[in-house]
Amino acid sequence: MKKVLAIILALAMIFALAACGDKKTEEPSTEPVSEGFQWNGQKEVWSILPTTGAEGLIIINDAMGAVMEAQGFTYVKKDAAGDPTKQVTFVEDAIAAGNVGALMIAAMSVDMLQDVVAQAVDAGIAVAMLGADPSYEICGNVYTAYEITGMFAVQSAEDWAKQRVAEGGNVPQVDGKYEVACDVYTDIQDGVYRSNAIVGTVDASSILTRVATTSSYGESAYDDAYSNAQDVLGAHPNCRIFIAYEPEEAMGAAAACADFAEQNNLDLADFCVIPCYAEDTTFTEMYNAAAEDKSANAIKGYSTYGDAPIMRDGEVVIPPVLTGEHLADILLSACGTEGYTWVYGETYYDTVTTVNVYGFEQTWQTGDINPALEYKNAKFSN
Secondary structure, X not given: OHHHHHHHHHHHHHHHHHHOOOOOOOOOOOOOOEOOEOOOOOOEEEEEEOOOOOHHHHHHHHHHHHHHHOOOOEEEEEEOOOOHHHHHHHHHHXXXXXXXXXXXXXXXXXXXXXXXXXXXXXXXXXXEEEOOOOOOOOOEEEXXXXXXXXXXXXXXXXXXXXXXXXXXXXXXXXXXXXXXEEEEOOOOHHHHHHHHHHHHHHHHOOOEEEEEEEEOOOOOHHHHHHHHHHHHHHHOOOOOEEEEOOHHHHHHHHHHHHHHHHHOOOOHHHXXXXXXXXXXXXXXXXXXXXXXXXXXXXXXXXXXXOOOOEEEOOEEEOHHHHHHHHHHHHHHHHOOOOOOOOOOOEEEEOOEEEEEOOOOEEEEOOOOOOOOHHHOOOOOOO
8 A cells, every 4th residue: 555655646746747837838730850750740649568567667658648648648558568569569559540649669679660660650650769779760769778777786786795794794605606696577678688787797796696597577576576586595595685677576576585584583684685777666665774774674775777856846856757758858849849859869868877775876877888788689698
């Protein structure tokens, strides 16, 4: 119930922000905004998602939808349920419907979407993507260097191990290294990049060793991650570090660590779970609790991406809301809405940050050298 209320409050803030705006209300224009693209004038926008079971993803898209609804659009979410072919079908459906003027796609397979997206653009549908950087032209995209999020999460865990042992913690070593379980997700291209970086950075470490590689994502992510972590701890009782793909998986693994610690009279200060994303209200509460008391739970850090929180009208606007607003900017600009000025075809690059409870911090932003570029390849290297 606590998590549900937190989500409702977050979404209420999003809609309030959109509703209180007093600008950019002029009627959109159907004049071309780039050579070769002319909007069809239809005011329904679809978010085509790999899942609707990830809180951060939904906050992003609902924030986008709220801004576009304020401009007279109807906002619709489409759930591909982990199947990239369904995303192709949804785009085909949008073209056939005739009343869809904009699409936001969190693309699972950029290449698979190429032909149908070209058809959508030819039909005057503005297309933006989240978490993908296609080689073909669309209105624009918000892109994250997923491989850096994976590398940073492991580096944060590596620092945690050093710091915890230095202060007298009981983090066992096996053959001179700390055991790590990696949670990965490879059904989307960027997930492959992140997963490559997770396992690659662990394998390249001089103090870490990978003892398990599991996967849990979507509606059952928490339960699957809990079961996976239980299995890991049963097979490798000295494992104390878990790298999770996202917050839901991290919280499942943390619950398994809590049970294991209670059963074996161990201190949760000696357990470390770090995900590659952090925009979940319950997860944030858990991290803040562990930052205050390292024995509170196993969550000891995170890497994440998006703009830093800002103050607006006396309220804190969180990173996923800002990401959603960037997506709305891209689409509304392509639809010729007065006051929106995104340059057609450009990419917005997220900042990537990581922290842990010992004060470890790293930041990557546009223009910096990509330290994880070697892991940005299409095949998962398990």
